[in-house]
Amino acid sequence: MRILFLTHSFNSLTQRLYVELAERGHEISIEFDINDAVTIEAVRLFQPDLIVAPYLRRAIPEKIWRHHLCLVVHPGIVGDRGPSALDWAILNGEPEWGVTVLQANGEMDAGPVWAATNFKMREARKSSLYRNEVTEAAVAAVLQAMDRFKSGSFTPSLPGAGARGQWRPLMGQSDRRIDWSLDDTRTILRKINSADGAPGVADELGGELCHLYDACEEDSLRGKAGEIIARRHGAICRATRDGAVWIGHLKRIIPGEKTFKLPATVVLNGTLADVPEAPLPLDASPDRKTYQEIRYEEKGGVGYLHFDFYNGAMSTEQCQRLLEAYKQARQRPTRVIVLMGGQDFWSNGIHLNRIEAADSPADESWHNINAMDDLVQAIITTDNQLTMAALRGNAGAGGAFLALAADRIYARAGVVLNPHYKNMGNLYGSEYWTYLLPRRAGERGREIMENRLPLGAAEAKRLGLIDDCFGANVDEFSARIEAIAQALAGDPSYETQLAGKRQRRARDEAAKPLAQYRAGELERMKLNFYGFDPSYHVARYNFVFRVPNSWTPLHLARHRRVRRKIAVTV
Structure with a gap:
């Protein structure tokens, strides 16, 4: 089939789906979802048999979903709706979660269900769950949905009254806010894990307003709740009321300025002089709960x-x-x-x-x-x-x-x-x-x-x-x-x-x-690095600061290559 991927970016899940479908002989072209006009043009140029949306941040234009089957990959169980599906699952300690493939319609995440796959949740960072369990479940669900589409005999249906999922709003910082004097270690880890990747958990460290990322439990160091008690290879260890957690990366919060993630000790440089190093032997037990790169x-x-x-x-x-x-x-x-x-x-x-x-x-x-x-x-x-x-x-x-x-x-x-x-x-x-x-x-x-x-x-x-x-x-x-x-x-x-x-x-x-x-x-x-062409430095800046895509590269947008060749010939 001719399949158009409509996606916010060529992220890990989109790449995996691209690989799986190309391996099965499908012709894949990709368009970044920049605005309605660009998306509509991509559909007109490629004339796809099917549109797959692995990773979107906004609704597909009605002009497209009215005339083309659009399968949206949603990282939530059947009936789940909203932009923070995996975040809520982690924060609420869900034992099982899933991925649902929905048909796009006039409501976000509310279309008929073509396929769904569930998985057991690990206590892990959101980014890790997304790259592993969510990705594997998404591949299985998309392949099942495509088989059903090709059969011509499957009719998708809306989630029934017994569906466990529900509408949940965008998770805000108030939902993740950490109270270091009251929250236990497990709660703190869930809050940081639910925001890992993006947006991070807003907090204050050493007088710096920061977003927290990359957390793990510490099994032996202890101190007064909220205090930074140790550092190791770029990470800091912060005491909780019943233990301690390591925080590997931070991002400064500076109103009106763009910032990016860096190792915690780099961000807090100059404020950690009294914080001791906590060395760890290279052959430390794999059963230890601590920060070890x-x-x-x-x-x-x-x-x-x-x-x-x-x-x-x-x-x-x-x-x-x-x-x-x-x-x-x-x-x-x-x-x-x-x-x-x-x-x-x-x-x-x-x-x-x-x-x-x-x-x-x-x-x-x-x-x-x-x-x-x-x-x-x-x-x-x-x-x-x-x-x-x-x-x-x-x-x-x-x-x-x-x-x-x-x-x-x-x-x-x-x-x-x-x-x-x-x-x-x-x-x-x-x-x-x-x-x-x-x-x-x-x-x-x-x-x-x-x-x-x-x-x-x-x-x-x-x-x-x-x-x-x-x-x-x-x-x-x-x-x-x-x-x-x-x-x-x-x-x-x-x-x-x-x-x-x-x-x-x-x-x-x-x-x-x-x-x-x-x-x-x-x-x-x-x-x-040092020559007159700044392309590497520009590309690195755009990558680090997550500058939104303004166009889809031609090596991804197959549907635009012929048009470009014709323009050059003329």
Whole structure:
């Protein structure tokens, strides 16, 4: 079918649905919902069989839904209505939630139901639930709705009187306000989790009005409720009446000014002199409840290196800490090192927010990319162990090429990869991609870089970027990864495989040293950072400050490409 995606942005859910439907042979075109006139024009140009709205912030124009079937993906159970569906579910401690696919009509979220899928709720950030449970449920529900549409025999119906869902208003800051003297730890976590991603919970810290994000429980530190009692790697620990919580990121509230998220200690710099550091060993127990971005554990000759950075972004300092942890892992008497990344994201490369906040974004971009390169180089040149990358979550830009540095690469079946840089102002990219991509994909590497579209795990396997994909969820995937790693460590041919790895690296180095790949990439990157073309800096600013889209890029809007070509020809 010809399917038009009408969406506010090309977010994680929209990308996953794009991948799933394209994998099934559908012709997909995408239009950002900027205004009614643009939307109506997109429908006229593409003439879709079906319109799918994975992520909207306003109603579809009547001129469209009157004449085309429009399936709206709503992150709520049947009967749920309103713009804060998942927020209320988290705040109210719902044990089960769901996704409903509705037919657009004259009322928001009130159309006939085509499909619905429910899931068990985790105690987690809204952004994490959205990228995992909500996304998986949405894929299942959309595919079911499409099957029903194609059958021609299904008649959708309005939610019945027994539907559990109800209308709920936009959740405001008053609904999430924290009373540090009265609220217990669980309540505080729910309030911050319900706002994670956006809009955050408004609060005051150290005399600064801020939005709070990225919270987790602390199991041992204690203090007077409301006080900041510790700090660790950019996060602050704040005491509650019955425990403590870590807050990883803040966003200043400055009336009349745009601000963006940064690590909490960066925002509160200068006010934390009396707050002690709370160091944590790299091999701290995985059962601990605390803030830990990097963690290492060993099982049966295998070392597992976890690095769970917020939104997958890796600053200069985080890259350096991860490199030191990796060097320690290399010194251990293990046979296999598994790079686990984080649950929501494996890695998304350089930290654009930290770069934007620097005195010289160009200089910080340079430091950050070199720190990423140092890390990738260490993985490529590891010759005393075999390495595995285990992608539980999505990976993009430099993070995707960081994964390619490993000897073996596996991804969860629902993972989406964006192994390209050009969407960030025609950034050239580094992380040794000019060496790693051809090694994996051969001549298809150039097409992957130019395509600028997301790849599903199945397609990445066909292209040779990864070795395999499996696992319906993170737990299932992680269990399979452990089995593969243990088998590899105990394989009778292990020494032969390790010797083969050393020989290949020696041949590659003789043909063209890694230093030459890096120098060539960084020469192009220096132009991005310091050259006359400001495209990278403009694109980064727009990304960091969430500047609304003013048009849909042509690599997404297939329906506009022919028109553009005709205009150029004329």
